[in-house]
Amino acid sequence: MVGNVAVGGDAPISVQSMTNTETRDVDATVAQIRQLEAAGADIVRVSVPGMDAAEAFGMIRQQVKVPLVADIHFDHRIALRVAELGVDCLRINPGNIGSAKKIREVVNCAKDKNIPIRIGVNAGSLSKELLRKYREPCADAMIESAKRNIDVLDRLDFQNYKLSMKSSDVFMTIAAYRGIASQIEQPLHLGITEAGGLRSGTVKSAAGLGLLLMEGIGDTIRISLAADPVEEIKVGFDLLKSLHLRSKGIHFIACPSCSRQNFDVISTINELERRVEDIITPLDVAIIGCIVNGPGEAKEADVGLTGASPNNLIYVEGKPDHKVDNENLLDELERMVREKVAKKLADEQS
Ligand code: SF4
Structure with a gap:
């Protein structure tokens, strides 16, 4: 459990992101976490680089509901402090915390307070010793790094952890996760690290994570994008939706359009997506330019639109319902979508 969010087993695959504000700027960080919550984030990670940031973390914790992971390196006192202040998960690598005594202190504290730990192996920060042994970052080096960290926790009889094995290389990431997945029972946090900008990072993450998820590997995901973190949440859910692993909000089906289109498909889908962004009820909506x-x-969608001349045809639950001209298309589509959502919610409650 990360706060009230189950990770692993039969739990839905959770979607997380990380703030990129200055953590000591409590107002800015709270505002960004709220934006992430509104976008549907299940879990949010916050970097805590020093003791002053740990105090800020405490203030942030009090102002938001979503479970928070504190990202900590090197200084075990930060981990102890955020544990006191109500952290839901510690992202910490036992290997870089220092002496055995410091590690034991952190692990005992996590045990006492029932706080899970995420071990975050990253190809870019492997130990010098592992780099000497393997000559360069590779999946085997990542797996060995993970096992060393796991051994530290095992010796302290601590099993409440999850693991990530991130690289910016898709092949290395896949090999590392495949390699470790059969060896441990604990949940895996998937991500391609430093994946790139909005478009390139999305494609890279979808290729790597999509393949692993299709193999049943992965319990929680973070799409790392050099972009607004809210985009990471949207892309994460779109990826899970496309693999039928999780449904949230509207699943759009739209044709790419061509000269047969009877209305402007591209502007219609973009504007409709923007208008119904607030909807979290799963619904299939098809926007297709011609017959x-x-x-x-x-026929397969909850609400469908087929372009036709002189009037387009709206389908509801797969059946032709009524005609609509181009001028009223968007308003009518939004109305139909909201009506269908309200009906779905009412049906669920009855
Ligand atoms: S559905 Fe019609 S408008 Fe859309 S791409 Fe195909 S032929 Fe073109």
């Missing part, structure tokens, strides 16, 4: 593929896709 070549429109009726087929609309």
